Amino acid sequence: xxxxxxxxxxxxxxxxxxxxxxxxxxxxxxxxxxxxxxxxxxxxxxxxxxxxxxxxxxxxxxxxxxxxxxxxxxxxxxxxxxxxxxxxxxxxxxxxxxxxxxxxxxxxxxxxxxxxxxxxxxxxxxxxxxxxxxxxxxxxxxxxxxxxxxxxxxxxxxxxxxxxxxxxxxxxxxxxxxxxxxxxxxxxxxxxxxxxxxxxxxxxxxxxxxxxxxxxxxxxxxxxxxxxxxxxxxxxxxxxxxxxxxxxxxxxxxxxxxxxxxxxxxxxxxxxxxxxxxxxxxxxxxxxxxxxxxxxxxxxxxxxxxxxxxxxxxxxxxxxxxxxxxxxxxxxxxxxxxxxxxxxxxxxxxxxxxxxxxxxx
Amino acid sequence: xxxxxxxxxxxxxxxxxxxxxxxxxxxxxxxxxxxxxxxxxxxxxxxxxxxxxxxxxxxxxxxxxxxxxxxxxxxxxxxxxxxxxxxxxxxxxxxxxxxxxxxxxxxxxxxxxxxxxxxxxxxxxxxxxxxxxxxxxxxxxxxxxxxxxxxxxxxxxxxxxxxxxxxxxxxxxxxxxxxxxxxxxxxxxxxxxxxxxxxxxxxxxxxxxxxxxxxxxxxxxxxxxxxxxxxxxxxxxxxxxxxxxxxxxxxxxxxxxxxxxxxxxxxxxxxxxxxxxxxxxxxxxxxxxxxxxxxxxxxxxxxxxxxxxxxxxxxxxxxxxxxxxxxxxxxxxxxxxxxxxxxxxxxxxxxxxxxxxxxxx
DNA sequence: TTGTAAGCGTTATCAT
DNA sequence: ATGATAACGCTTACAA
Numbered sequence: 001x002x003x004x005x006x007x008x009x010x011x012x013x014x015x016x017x018x019x020x021x022x023x024x025x026x027x028x029x030x031x032x033x034x035x036x037x038x039x040x041x042x043x044x045x046x047x048x049x050x051x052x053x054x055x056x057x058x059x060x061x062x063x064x065x066x067x068x069x070x071x072x073x074x075x076x077x078x079x080x081x082x083x084x085x086x087x088x089x090x091x092x093x094x095x096x097x098x099x100x101x102x103x104x105x106x107x108x109x110x111x112x113x114x115x116x117x118x119x120x121x122x123x124x125x126x127x128x129x130x131x132x133x134x135x136x137x138x139x140x141x142x143x144x145x146x147x148x149x150x151x152x153x154x155x156x157x158x159x160x161x162x163x164x165x166x167x168x169x170x171x172x173x174x175x176x177x178x179x180x181x182x183x184x185x186x187x188x189x190x191x192x193x194x195x196x197x198x199x200x201x202x203x204x205x206x207x208x209x210x211x212x213x214x215x216x217x218x219x220x221x222x223x224x225x226x227x228x229x230x231x232x233x234x235x236x237x238x239x240x241x242x243x244x245x246x247x248x249x250x251x252x253x254x255x256x257x258x259x260x261x262x263x264x265x266x267x268x269x270x271x272x273x274x275x276x277x278x279x280x281x282x283x284x285x286x287x288x289x290x291x292x293x294x295x296x297x298x299x300x301x302x303x304x305x306x307x308x309x310x311x312x313x314x315x316x317x318x319x320x321x322x323x324x325x326x327x328x329x330x331x332x333x334x335x336x337x338x339x340x341x342x343x344x345x346x347x348x349x350x351x352x353x354x355x356x357x358x359x360x361x
Numbered sequence: 362x363x364x365x366x367x368x369x370x371x372x373x374x375x376x377x378x379x380x381x382x383x384x385x386x387x388x389x390x391x392x393x394x395x396x397x398x399x400x401x402x403x404x405x406x407x408x409x410x411x412x413x414x415x416x417x418x419x420x421x422x423x424x425x426x427x428x429x430x431x432x433x434x435x436x437x438x439x440x441x442x443x444x445x446x447x448x449x450x451x452x453x454x455x456x457x458x459x460x461x462x463x464x465x466x467x468x469x470x471x472x473x474x475x476x477x478x479x480x481x482x483x484x485x486x487x488x489x490x491x492x493x494x495x496x497x498x499x500x501x502x503x504x505x506x507x508x509x510x511x512x513x514x515x516x517x518x519x520x521x522x523x524x525x526x527x528x529x530x531x532x533x534x535x536x537x538x539x540x541x542x543x544x545x546x547x548x549x550x551x552x553x554x555x556x557x558x559x560x561x562x563x564x565x566x567x568x569x570x571x572x573x574x575x576x577x578x579x580x581x582x583x584x585x586x587x588x589x590x591x592x593x594x595x596x597x598x599x600x601x602x603x604x605x606x607x608x609x610x611x612x613x614x615x616x617x618x619x620x621x622x623x624x625x626x627x628x629x630x631x632x633x634x635x636x637x638x639x640x641x642x643x644x645x646x647x648x649x650x651x652x653x654x655x656x657x658x659x660x661x662x663x664x665x666x667x668x669x670x671x672x673x674x675x676x677x678x679x680x681x682x683x684x685x686x687x688x689x690x691x692x693x694x695x696x697x698x699x700x701x702x703x704x705x706x707x708x709x710x711x712x713x714x715x716x717x718x719x720x721x722x
Numbered sequence: 723t724t725g726t727a728a729g730c731g732t733t734a735t736c737a738t
Numbered sequence: 739a740t741g742a743t744a745a746c747g748c749t750t751a752c753a754a
Contacts (some may be wrong), residue, residue, distance in 0.1 A: 053507035058729035146414035241666030305602030419749035
């Protein structure tokens with residue numbers, strides 16, 4: 001219980017005070033070798049009286065060659081990412097699967113902070129998980145590759161030999177679109193996730209699609225287009241309820257706020273949060289869901305505040321995705337090979353899809 | 362561009378290949394000393410051809426005595442914490458203020474994982490930010506103290522000489538309660554945040570309050586009780602819309618679902634998310650807000666999906682709180698003293714509070 | 723401008 | 739069961 005001396009207390013100090021060698025003191029803390037009970041107690045007593053807090057993790061990490069930290073690079077702003085229940089669920093699975101090899105998750109910035117070296121260059125991480133895709137993903141990957149760090153990519157293509165955790169975005173999207181089609185809908189529109197790092201809102205045009213970089217968005221769009229090749233779409237700037245509302249208003253209303261005559265009878269949203277926004281916007285302008293408008297989503301995550309709304313959607317195993325990523329990292333850290341893991345969504349019938357209303361024609 | 366040799370490439374290897382000393386090679390990377398342009402290029406070329414990824418952060422951190430990592434301990438489950446816009450906003454301010462001294466934020470687990478040593482013991486962090494309070498906070502603090510790490514506590518009492526970032530929870534809560542009182546409300550109830558680590562729902566009883574540990578909850582409750590000393594309350598298990606709905610149903614409805622005759626005319630919620638849930642529950646049972654029921658919140662954060670709802674609430678400067686914590690950490694890392702910082706909420710009039718309805722009576 | 727050398731605090735190997 | 743010793747890969751006085 002001594003107070004701060006000039007210098008930091010080290011293992012050597014403790015050993016000296018206890019009258020043992022540093023190696024003996026070391027094993028007392030690591031517990032990896034048998035130590036006589038008496039010695040053990042003497043060392044612990046010395047440590048306590050000197051206020052030694054245990055081996056310095058920085059020194060240990062140099063010696064051991066690992067820091068017990070796994071870096072997570074999330075594309076886009078952290079605040080956006082964490083407000084998305086899908087991301088949160090994934091992080092849950094990830095931290096869980098990583099618990100045995102890691103003391104924690106290091107959130108790495110991915111913002112365009114000028115010319116500085118990206119944080120991954122200087123962060124003492126044992127492995128890296130990349131989530132999503134941004135313009136800086138390739139350079140991040142290159143750094144990680146050179147540092148020889150195990151890396152797993154969730155929802156994104158990292159190229160050659162990088163284990164991925166993927167979802168059948170296209171198939172699932174096609175499946176739910178077919179469901180809408182079978183109900184009889186012809187005039188259908190889609191609300192997509194961001195197309196690129198710009199996250200600019202607006203109509204989904206051929207040019208924008210050609211320049212798009214976010215694979216998830218493109219895959220889900222492709223699945224939708226399998227069923228509705230020429231259907232219009234609006235892209236949102238984030239997976240948020242409010243964004244869904246904005247997009248839906250663009251699809252449903254005239255400039256004066258009235259409902260358009262040529263409005264779609266169904267809207268396929270690329271996320272549940274967007275779908276909830278679409279529903280709110282629909283209700284706002286007097287359309288009932290699903291009687292007047294069918295709305296389907298994607299993700300199947302129970303977001304807070306949705307109340308009793310049972311959305312027709314496809315459910316993705318978000319926690320399992322995170323867990324799979326963590327498991328692959330764990331394997332690679334143990335020297336094994338990393339494998340890609342593919343997940344499948346399951347359709348879930350809710351109460352927001354029905355046959356289209358009869359129209360005067 | 363050489364492929365994996367048996368051993369990791371070190372600075373010494375690069376120096377040897379470039380025909381310079383390791384110290385010279387070192388400064389080429391750190392850029393802290395002038396190096397002849399020719400030498401510089403030679404070293405860089407050697408590094409590139411050997412596939413050297415730059416100085417190993419683990420070794421650097423031992424030598425420098427800092428890792429560039431700041432640990433964040435959030436009480437409770439991460440997934441809960443991150444779904445709260447207040448936390449997210451705080452994290453934003455924190456990462457922002459920390460950008461100059463830190464490559465990232467290390468999310469430390471705080472779960473009751475049996476007997477193991479808590480992660481802070483083994484994590485190579487330069488400083489720690491504690492958010493909220495849990496039963497393990499004291500032991501976390503003790504470890505941090507022994508390791509001599511700078512620490513700042515947000516919303517919680519760390520005791521002696523630990524800089525805190527605080528909010529005028531009690532005063533703000535009293536202020537908004539007075540607002541409700543001035544409108545003429547007499548039968549008022551409150552919905553509180555969790556009282557303790559258990560997060561058990563239920564009525565706010567004297568016993569539960571006496572055993573409560575969450576300071577924020579107690580402070581806001583105290584402020585409310587300044588104005589309504591004997592008003593009933595219900596405690597929620599988290600700051601979520603759905604929890605607000607559950608709590609409100611307990612306050613407003615009979616067992617059979619009908620509205621209670623003795624229902625309150627106003628509900629003071631301890632967070633905006635809870636308030637939104639209260640409003641949803643009220644609408645569910647046919648009560649109009651604010652005509653039939655006044656609902657006020659706390660936080661003033663623009664959460665997604667609230668649409669155009671203008672809640673009457675008190676606004677807390679969440680981003681500024683995070684930033685302040687980051688700034689104190691930065692100062693302490695620079696050797697300066699850390700200071701406590703106190704923030705004040707501001708009342709914001711919305712559209713969810715009005716005079717109580719006239720009653721038969 | 724570049725090189726020499728001394729650690730940073732730990733852990734693992736190998737004797738004893 | 740314990741101890742001497744050699745790394746781990748880097749940075750920075752200080753010397754040349």
